[in-house]
Amino acid sequence: MATRKARETLEGYLFLLPSMIVLGIFVFWPIGFSFVLSFFKWDFRNMRHPTFAGIANYLEIFDFTAKPKYPFMPSLFASLLAIVAAIGVVYMFLVIGKKRDMYIALFVSAISVVSFSVFSNSIILGLINIVLWPFLIKIMVEYSAEALRRFWTVLFIGIALFIVINQFVPHRYDIIKWFFDAKEKNDFLKALYNTTYYVILSVPITIALSLMIALLLNSNIKFNAIYRTSYFIPFVTSVVAISLVWQWIFNDDYGLLNYILSWFGVERIAWLKDERWTIPTVAIVSIWKTVGYDAVIFLAGLQNIDKFYYEAAEVDGANSFQKFYYITWPLLSPTTFFLTIVSFIGAFKVFTEIFVLYQGLPGPYNNSGLTMVYYVFDLFYNQQRMGIACAAAYLLFGIILIFTMVQFRLGRKMVEYVS
Secondary structure: OHHHHHHHHHHHHHHHHHHHHHHHHHHHHHHHHHHHHOOEEOEOOOOOOOEEOOOHHHHHHOOOOOOOOOOHHHHHHHHHHHHHHHHHHHHHHHOOOOHHHHHHHHHHHHHHHHHHHHHHOOHHHHHHHHHHHHHHHHHHHOOOHHHHHHHHHHHHHHHHHHHHHHHHOOOOOOHHHHHHHHOOOOHHHHHHHHHHHHHHHHHHHHHHHHHHHHHHHHOOOOOHHHHHHHHHHHHHOOHHHHHHHHHHHOOOOOOHHHHHHHOOOOOOOOOOOOHHHHHHHHHHHHHHHHHHHHHHHHHHHHHOOOHHHHHHHHHOOOOHHHHHHHHHHHHOHHHHHHHHHHHHHHHHOOOHHHHHHOOOOOOOOOOOOOOHHHHHHHHHHHOOEHHHHHHHHHHHHHHHHHHHHHHHHHHHHHOOOOO
């Protein structure tokens, strides 16, 4: 019995051996080799004899062409205190602390008021910290699921309130001001900002549009197969060909898009010449290309939902919106989770659209289209700084890994699997 099991195991691994060899040559080896190279000084001067540089490549990525106007650590510290103060404001309305907690808070907040006033030059926001500590103490004492939900609710509201307060209360240091000042002096931060902007803009819109299209395709409409094919064709079409076509559509003189907008009295937009429209332009192309694929995946998820749920809802008198909100959307959560993960990873790797639309340049000017992958491409192929390019690639890998882990963590609580 043991001999038979060992033979079957060996046969299984032999069947996998060709695939493992191909993956090892073209995937595992390049990944491992590039990770090693990220610690070496390897450029056109050290092409044949790379020298070990340790983490110098990673540190060099964050070098600035000019010193930022605002120092980083005081800006971070002051902004964290401001967020904490904003949370305290929310706490005043949502949580009622015990008297004992309030006395402790008065003592602890005195230090917070002084430190915040020194770093932020705003006594008003510093005084708001008086109401902070009872909330934190309450969370530590009542460490329960209800308290944690309350904590996250107050946290997000507090951050939003901080952003509003930040616009009206002047203070010396601010992490938001630091970042927007620093990103113009560091290409990596600029690429990180552009990529994040693109992800936030493209992924939710793609998911929403694809879900709407899938709902329409799932209904009994004529020429369903033709519509389904027409939506899916852009996904299987070459990105280069798509970008070239959209390059003509975005032309500000005789482009089709500006011509259509002129019907509604909208003035001509310099889609490919104005840096403000660089990321939206790339997002439009990417959304148009991927929405069909996501719609087909959503359609498969919709068709796997048992009609029994809808029949039971109709018996109970549910309308279309209630059936979607209480049946369709929860049962589509595994599909939505999958598409969100794939879309986030794909969005962080955007490159081809920018390269073709702007003819090999990272945007019209001011690196407005410089994304993370384009940044790695420029370091590797244009500047011939392979070691730093590998380091930047692994920083991108780390960012994607963190986002994916967070999404998986949230997915365990939000995704509903029906057996």
